[in-house]
Amino acid sequence: MEAPSFVFLSLLLILTATTTSAQLTRGFYNNVCPNVEQLVRSAVNQKFQQTFVTAPATLRLFFHDCFVRGCDASVLIQSPNNKAEKDHPDDISLAGDGFDTVVKAKAAVDRDPNCRNKVSCADILALATRDVVNLAGGPFYNVELGRRDGRISTLAGVQHNLPGPNFNLNQLNSMFSLHGLSQTDMIALS
Secondary structure, eight states: OOHHHHHHHHHHHHHHHOOSSOOOBTTTTTTTOTTHHHHHHHHHHHHHHHOTTHHHHHHHHHHHHHHHHSSSSGGGOOOTTSOSGGGSTTTTTSOHHHHHHHHHHHHHHHHSTTTTTTSOHHHHHHHHHHHHHHHTTOOOOOOOBOOOOOOOOOHHHHTTTSOOTTOOHHHHHHHHHHTTOOHHHHHHHO
């Protein structure tokens, strides 16, 4: 594996492991939805064939989700009064294709009667991100599953948790360091 792929893979593994109090394992859904990875991969592949924007949009959505409350899919939560994470000015620019990728993957999973309402959106987002990275020419990597979906999503939760457009190098390094990421990881993600 060449160095850039290794750095990128390391970065995604660190983000993927960032979760909210769940024990992550391979085969977490083996007893309830053993084909979850194939269902997600198929839906993501179909979406990717429609538009290449699917890859960067999904990766950016995953990054925003993981940096705010951990990888809990709280960025997907809708608010009737526009006060959820996705309504924050830092998240307004998230491309709809990232959200659509997760919605389509979740629908594919839920079409299987054995899987319906048993797989977290947080795990679907992590799997979808792995799949778009791979479809875009990046590495394939295993994703441990068992994330729980967040139930809290607020504008205030985003404040000071995502890098600002005017951040200098020291500020960026500091923010990424808080999440266990190095400057090399930051560059790979950027």
